[in-house]
Amino acid sequence: MPLEHRHALSILHHDPLDTPEHPTEELLTAQGRLGRVHSIEWGSMVDGPGLRCAIFLSGCLLRCQYCHNPDTWAPRNGRLVEVEEVIDRLRPYLRMMSLGHGGVTLSGGEPLYQDRFAFEIFKACRGLGLHTALDTSGYLGDRASEEDLDLVDLVLLDLKSGDPDLYQRLTLKPLEPTLRFARRLAARNHPVWIRFVLVPGLTDPVDNLEALANHVAAWPNVERLEVLPFHQMGQYKYEAMGIPYPLANHPEATADQVRQVVEWLRSRGVPAV
Numbered sequence: 516m517p518l519e520h521r522h523a524l525s526i527l528h529h530d531p532l533d534t535p536e537h538p539t540e541e542l543l544t545a546q547g548r549l550g551r552v553h554s555i556e557w558g559s560m561v562d563g564p565g566l567r568c569a570i571f572l573s574g575c576l577l578r579c580q581y582c583h584n585p586d587t588w589a590p591r592n593g594r595l596v597e598v599e600e601v602i603d604r605l606r607p608y609l610r611m612m613s614l615g616h617g618g619v620t621l622s623g624g625e626p627l628y629q630d631r632f633a634f635e636i637f638k639a640c641r642g643l644g645l646h647t648a649l650d651t652s653g654y655l656g657d658r659a660s661e662e663d664l665d666l667v668d669l670v671l672l673d674l675k676s677g678d679p680d681l682y683q684r685l686t687l688k689p690l691e692p693t694l695r696f697a698r699r700l701a702a703r704n705h706p707v708w709i710r711f712v713l714v715p716g717l718t719d720p721v722d723n724l725e726a727l728a729n730h731v732a733a734w735p736n737v738e739r740l741e742v743l744p745f746h747q748m749g750q751y752k753y754e755a756m757g758i759p760y761p762l763a764n765h766p767e768a769t770a771d772q773v774r775q776v777v778e779w780l781r782s783r784g785v786p787a788v
């Protein structure tokens with residue numbers, strides 16, 4: 516039994532205030548009815564197909580060198596909201612999402628850090644007929660059951676590196692959980708877009724691109740691989756937070772470098788864009 520469910524049961528057992536009329540914050544969180552939202556972006560066109568609402572949930576276990584959202588790392592760095600409030604805030608944009616052939620994307624941080632909350636939001640989105648996308652590193656993919664994944668129309672899987680050693684250096688976590696999640700998605704023929712950040716001099720060695728191409732070639736469910744250029748838009752956040760930024764003053768990826776990598780991947784049969 517997952518830890519959070521055990522926790523919920525133990526709370527139910529020992530706390531007389533945990534009646535349906537007086538659920539505690541801890542119980543609501545364990546049930547996924549309450550969670551921390553860092554921010555919401557309306558009208559995103561870069562977080563999946565169409566015009567979307569991107570909801571950034573708090574908490575992440577990775578420490579990617581190029582992360583431009585370090586302010587989402589801390590689990591408590593966000594507003595505590597109920598699923599109903601999230602959905603109420605989506606309602607004025609339902610028409611925009613429908614006309615724009617979009618939907619809702621959960622991102623972060625790492626949305627699976629608050630897995631119960633994430634899937635409760637998706638369940639409610641499905642109730643509104645919205646397309647759902649999960650933007651994840653896949654590191655916590657084991658937390659998603661098959662039934663949970665049934666609530667997700669598209670997985671945006673961030674593959675930081677194809678080479679396991681580089682992945683570890685880049686994120687301070689191992690690559691294997693992400694590969695395991697990707698294999699599960701492939702086995703269930705789940706629609707996936709891979710996202711890869713091109714950092715010149717860091718993620719662009721040909722060995723790494725080869726490894727990336729080999730992984731993707733084994734997953735026929737991958738509809739596309741997006742090569743995203745590394746940029747420095749998050750640098751000010753590190754300065755404001757007073758934490759070291761490993762890629763301070765590192766060169767950004769140019770449009771030409773991205774185009775070359777896309778062409779190279781396409782020449783290997785990868786549906787890169």
Ligand code: SF4
Nearest residue numbers: 575577578579582624
């Ligand atoms: S997984 Fe995303 S939020 Fe977490 S450190 Fe990496 S880039 Fe940042």
